[in-house]
Amino acid sequence: xxxxxxxxxxxxxxxxxxxxxxxxxxxxxxxxxxxxxxxxxxxxxxxxxxxxxxxxxxxxxxxxxxxxxxxxxxxxxxxxxxxxxxxxxxxxxxxxxxxxxxxxxxxxxxxxxxxxxxxxxxxxxxxxxxxxxxxxxxxxxxxxxxxxxxxxxxxxxxxxxxxxxxxxxxxxxxxxxxxxxxxxxxxxxxxxxxxxxxxxxxxxxxxxxxxxxxxxxxxxxxxxxxxxxxxxxxxxxxxxxxxxxxxxxxxxxxxxxxxxxxxxxxxxxxxxxxxxxxxxxxxxxxxxxxxxxxxxxxxxxxxxxxxxxxxxxxxxxxxxxxxxxxxxxxxxxxxxxxxxxxxxxxx
Amino acid sequence: xxxxxxxxxxxxxxxxxxxxxxxxxxxxxxxxxxxxxxxxxxxxxxxxxxxxxxxxxxxxxxxxxxxxxxxxxxxxxxxxxxxxxxxxxxxxxxxxxxxxxxxxxxxxxxxxxxxxxxxxxxxxxxxxxxxxxxxxxxxxxxxxxxxxxxxxxxxxxxxxxxxxxxxxxxxxxxxxxxxxxxxxxxxxxxxxxxxxxxxxxxxxxxxxxxxxxxxxxxxxxxxxxxxxxxxxxxxxxxxxxxxxxxxxxxxxxxxxxxxxxxxxxxxxxxxxxxxxxxxxxxxxxxxxxxxxxxxxxxxxxxxxxxxxxxxxxxxxxxxxxxxxxxxxxxxxxxxxxxxxxxxxxxx
DNA sequence: CCTCTTTTGTCAACCGGTTGCCAATTCGGC
DNA sequence: GCCGAATTGGCAACCGGTTGACAAAAGAGG
Numbered sequence: 001x002x003x004x005x006x007x008x009x010x011x012x013x014x015x016x017x018x019x020x021x022x023x024x025x026x027x028x029x030x031x032x033x034x035x036x037x038x039x040x041x042x043x044x045x046x047x048x049x050x051x052x053x054x055x056x057x058x059x060x061x062x063x064x065x066x067x068x069x070x071x072x073x074x075x076x077x078x079x080x081x082x083x084x085x086x087x088x089x090x091x092x093x094x095x096x097x098x099x100x101x102x103x104x105x106x107x108x109x110x111x112x113x114x115x116x117x118x119x120x121x122x123x124x125x126x127x128x129x130x131x132x133x134x135x136x137x138x139x140x141x142x143x144x145x146x147x148x149x150x151x152x153x154x155x156x157x158x159x160x161x162x163x164x165x166x167x168x169x170x171x172x173x174x175x176x177x178x179x180x181x182x183x184x185x186x187x188x189x190x191x192x193x194x195x196x197x198x199x200x201x202x203x204x205x206x207x208x209x210x211x212x213x214x215x216x217x218x219x220x221x222x223x224x225x226x227x228x229x230x231x232x233x234x235x236x237x238x239x240x241x242x243x244x245x246x247x248x249x250x251x252x253x254x255x256x257x258x259x260x261x262x263x264x265x266x267x268x269x270x271x272x273x274x275x276x277x278x279x280x281x282x283x284x285x286x287x288x289x290x291x292x293x294x295x296x297x298x299x300x301x302x303x304x305x306x307x308x309x310x311x312x313x314x315x316x317x318x319x320x321x322x323x324x325x326x327x328x329x330x331x332x333x334x335x336x337x338x339x340x341x342x343x344x345x346x347x
Numbered sequence: 348x349x350x351x352x353x354x355x356x357x358x359x360x361x362x363x364x365x366x367x368x369x370x371x372x373x374x375x376x377x378x379x380x381x382x383x384x385x386x387x388x389x390x391x392x393x394x395x396x397x398x399x400x401x402x403x404x405x406x407x408x409x410x411x412x413x414x415x416x417x418x419x420x421x422x423x424x425x426x427x428x429x430x431x432x433x434x435x436x437x438x439x440x441x442x443x444x445x446x447x448x449x450x451x452x453x454x455x456x457x458x459x460x461x462x463x464x465x466x467x468x469x470x471x472x473x474x475x476x477x478x479x480x481x482x483x484x485x486x487x488x489x490x491x492x493x494x495x496x497x498x499x500x501x502x503x504x505x506x507x508x509x510x511x512x513x514x515x516x517x518x519x520x521x522x523x524x525x526x527x528x529x530x531x532x533x534x535x536x537x538x539x540x541x542x543x544x545x546x547x548x549x550x551x552x553x554x555x556x557x558x559x560x561x562x563x564x565x566x567x568x569x570x571x572x573x574x575x576x577x578x579x580x581x582x583x584x585x586x587x588x589x590x591x592x593x594x595x596x597x598x599x600x601x602x603x604x605x606x607x608x609x610x611x612x613x614x615x616x617x618x619x620x621x622x623x624x625x626x627x628x629x630x631x632x633x634x635x636x637x638x639x640x641x642x643x644x645x646x647x648x649x650x651x652x653x654x655x656x657x658x659x660x661x662x663x664x665x666x667x668x669x670x671x672x673x674x675x676x677x678x679x680x681x682x683x684x685x686x687x688x689x690x691x692x693x694x
Numbered sequence: 695c696c697t698c699t700t701t702t703g704t705c706a707a708c709c710g711g712t713t714g715c716c717a718a719t720t721c722g723g724c
Numbered sequence: 725g726c727c728g729a730a731t732t733g734g735c736a737a738c739c740g741g742t743t744g745a746c747a748a749a750a751g752a753g754g
Contacts, residue, residue, distance in 0.1 A: 018477060018740095031704050032740085032741080032742095033703080033706095033741090033743075034702085036741060036742060037742090040742090045702070046702060046703085065739090066477060067741090068740035068741040070741095071708090071710065071741075072708065072709045072741065072743080074709080078457070078478075087439055089632055092433065092434055092436065109457070110456070111457070112450070113443070113447070113450070130413060131425075152363065153363065153365070154362065286436075286633035289606060290637070291638035367710060368710070379710085379734095380713075380733075380736095381734075383710095383711060383712060392733075393731080393732060412711070414711090415709070415710035415711040416710080418709090418710080418738090418739040419711065419712050420711085420739085
């Protein structure tokens with residue numbers, strides 16, 4: 001590489017090499033370090049010289065090379081966002097709001113997906129970490145020790161998961177679940193089911209536990225109906241077991257499953273909410289489009305994405321302020337999928 | 348910075364500094380260059396030495412610093428993806444498939460959003476470009492000259508847009524539109540409308556032009572109904588004008604608008620497909636959830652994302668092979684939102 | 695007019711890898 | 725046992741910015 005000075009005319013490659021501060025220095029008749037300071041240390045350099053440098057930079061079409069800057073400073077100007085499944089509509093708002101918040105702070109979002117696999121997630125997180133200033137882990141499957149390990153190396157914020165000593169942002173499902181049970185109880189339901197999500201999922205456990213406790217406290221009977229995958233197909237697959245369980249209302253781990261359940265009901269001629277009431281979780285895009293429109297516990301996803309990003313940026317800047325755990329209240333959105341039991345056609 | 352050798356015990360900062368090849372070199376008793384070669388030049392180094400180095404790297408928990416590698420080599424291992432609006436469900440599959448394709452090739456996806464503004468898009472593209480190996484521009488609003496300028500600096504692939512001399516991947520809407528018109532004609536429609544998208548949008552123009560030509564060729568009457576924004580609200584806002592125009596079937600610029608239209612119809616008591624048949628574009632998540640389920644021209648978004656990423660990777664590797672323009676056929680997905688005109692209740 | 699400060703800009707080291715070149719070492723063949 | 729070819733590993737330059745230290749220049753005060 002010592003003699004890439006053979007930069008005579010690289011006519012084979014048609015890309016023009018990027019403009020550097022050395023080019024600017026030459027044009028402006030100053031040293032490269034002066035250029036560097038002129039461009040990012042306001043006041044450090046004489047106003048006239050600074051003007052000359054800026055002029056030269058502009059005329060040459062200079063773009064700072066983030067990698068070159070990152071090397072000595074350690075700041076890359078990027079945030080890593082790791083989600084398990086990008087095609088899950090749940091993440092749309094989250095990703096969007098995180099991108100906006102990062103962008104507003106002059107940072108760029110680096111996106112990666114872990115394919116619902118803890119192994120892939122660990123590998124991806126480790127690959128991503130050296131390249132970013134901080135990491136956002138959404139509904140991670142890693143265990144506490146692995147998370148603590150990652151958090152020791154670089155700032156890290158968890159979304160939808162809590163680990164002692166690591167900052168996190170998650171919805172507080174209690175108010176939403178309370179409203180849900182109020183709503184179901186008011187409609188006359190006495191036996192409620194929970195169509196659960198992946199066994200290893202933290203939000204799944206949390207939703208179930210809160211639901212369980214609150215149902216008990218109200219004297220409702222509550223049963224967990226295990227399902228496979230947290231997708232529309234997973235929800236549809238659960239229908240037979242839901243019907244067999246004798247309940248009149250079901251809360252699903254997430255909207256995707258609720259949507260699948262709704263579709264299966266429709267295909268099977270099961271009236272919703274006449275025969276079965278359905279409540280989802282998250283309020284994803286599409287929840288209001290179905291017939292009946294889905295009643296669901298809305299997680300403030302955009303707010304969560306924004307709060308998590310803000311927290312991570314604070315962590316990066318070293319402002320270790322703020323509470324370690326932020327819980328944003330979830331609320332019930334009442335639409336059409338809940339009604340009185342035996343509302344219309346009972347089999 | 349010369350004396351950051353004050354690395355005695357940085358007890359104030361709790362982050363441990365990253366492991367470098369110099370640390371490994373010391374542990375393994377070789378020079379840093381040997382470490383570098385041992386780790387990425389298979390065979391260049393004695394097998395025993397290589398083993399020793401790998402062992403040391405593993406025990407120290409070494410992670411390569413991508414920035415440090417990018418500086419001399421110019422390869423960052425990242426791909427930039429620029430979309431106008433991340434919350435548009437249209438992009439979910441695209442982003443997901445692009446991420447998967449990039450990841451499979453050992454690259455990381457960097458995501459940015461341009462807020463539907465050409466100005467923001469130019470700024471973002473220029474900010475992103477030095478940090479990535481190549482850029483994917485989705486439905487860009489930049490003009491041909493700006494795109495050519497960006498393409499001159501780094502590999503660039505366009506999605507849903509064509510510019511001479513720049514590789515691109517886009518759906519070929521012709522077959523889908525032919526099927527749509529066949530379908531509408533078979534149902535008995537004679538007058539079709541197009542609820543159009545943003546005036547400056549390339550896909551919008553293309554869809555309209557193909558629709559126009561094909562409708563003419565079939566002797567159907569066709570009218571463009573301008574709408575504002577390409578969102579559900581935009582579609583809903585178009586309803587009055589659609590009804591006023593005397594048509595019996597409407598094709599919308601995208602599914603979001605169709606979904607909005609459907610909802611407005613429902614709210615207004617307009618029977619679909621009895622009074623009005625609706626066909627969307629894209630087949631986004633949610634299109635099959637409505638009642639009636641939306642008949643739509645499906646763009647193979649996942650395939651497009653994958654093809655575009657593959658093309659970009661080829662471009663980066665210098666394999667300037669492959670056709671400059673890839674057009675993936677779109678096809679009509681028949682669901683429930685098209686029926687015979689005056690099918691049931693005519694006002 | 696000559697110091698003492700205060701600006702202003704340059705020098706050079708450094709971030710963490712990569713790689714061309716060369717010297718040392720190993721090895722086979724005669 | 726000696727020589728030449730093939731391996732193996734180290735040196736040092738370099739990627740493009742950043743920044744502490746310092747010298748030169750300019751302004752202030754006596």
